[in-house]
Amino acid sequence: MPKKKKINIENSVRKLRFDNNEMTQQELADLVGVSRQTVVAIEKYKYTPSLELAFKISTVFNKEIQEVFYIGEQ
Amino acid sequence: MTARILGDMGGTLLAMFWTWRNLNEFSTMTVKEVAKVLTQGIGIAIVAAIVLTILFTILSAVLSGNHNEGIEDERDRLYESYSVQLSSGLFGIAFIATLVSLGWFNLPINTGLIALVYSGFTAVIAGGILNLFLYR
Numbered sequence: 001m002p003k004k005k006k007i008n009i010e011n012s013v014r015k016l017r018f019d020n021n022e023m024t025q026q027e028l029a030d031l032v033g034v035s036r037q038t039v040v041a042i043e044k045y046k047y048t049p050s051l052e053l054a055f056k057i058s059t060v061f062n063k064e065i066q067e068v069f070y071i072g073e074q
Numbered sequence: 075m076t077a078r079i080l081g082d083m084g085g086t087l088l089a090m091f092w093t094w095r096n097l098n099e100f101s102t103m104t105v106k107e108v109a110k111v112l113t114q115g116i117g118i119a120i121v122a123a124i125v126l127t128i129l130f131t132i133l134s135a136v137l138s139g140n141h142n143e144g145i146e147d148e149r150d151r152l153y154e155s156y157s158v159q160l161s162s163g164l165f166g167i168a169f170i171a172t173l174v175s176l177g178w179f180n181l182p183i184n185t186g187l188i189a190l191v192y193s194g195f196t197a198v199i200a201g202g203i204l205n206l207f208l209y210r
Contacts (some may be wrong), residue, residue, distance in 0.1 A: 033147065034145070034147035034148070034149070035075075035145045035146075035147055035149075035150075037149075037209075038147050038148075038149045041149065047149055049148070049149075050148050052148075053148060
């Protein structure tokens with residue numbers, strides 16, 4: 001059986017927020033329907049969002065999902 | 075969310091303390107008396123958890139100035155499911171262990187009842203600790 005590899009999912013949400021008129025975490029949270037704490041956890045890579053939430057966040061920034069969420073260094 | 079976790083844990087601790095104080099003489103008490111104390115303890119746990127949750131929510135809103143804690147999202151639901159898994163797993167193990175002790179090792183019925191209710195209390199607290207760890 002192949003060994004299960006844990007992948008490290010990172011994101012550029014923080015950078016994209018600043019590039020979008022310095023959008024606040026609360027504004028992003030309101031737009032995608034989560035709490036500000038969840039946005040904080042996503043930005044710190046402490047929480048990987050569901051596919052649905054990842055799509056919502058990408059849509060807010062008018063980006064493809066892989067431009068926002070990507071596999072980081074292993 | 076944290077207010078609810080702290081409220082649940084606080085209510086449970088309060089009920090554990092109350093039942094422990096009222097079960098000092100449990101070896102000489104009848105099963106009926108022990109069951110009454112434990113049932114009252116569970117009632118206290120529920121009421122205290124509700125009251126403490128309300129108090130902690132008000133306190134947190136006043137201190138932080140943030141009145142938006144009500145929103146529950148996918149992260150809250152995921153962490154809640156981890157906590158429920160841990161709590162039910164712990165309670166399940168304790169339940170089986172108590173039944174085995176009652177059936178095979180002559181554990182008195184009073185002790186068995188207390189062990190069951192206390193394992194429920196402990197499971198709630200363990201779930202709360204896991205939740206607090208995940209939200210750290």
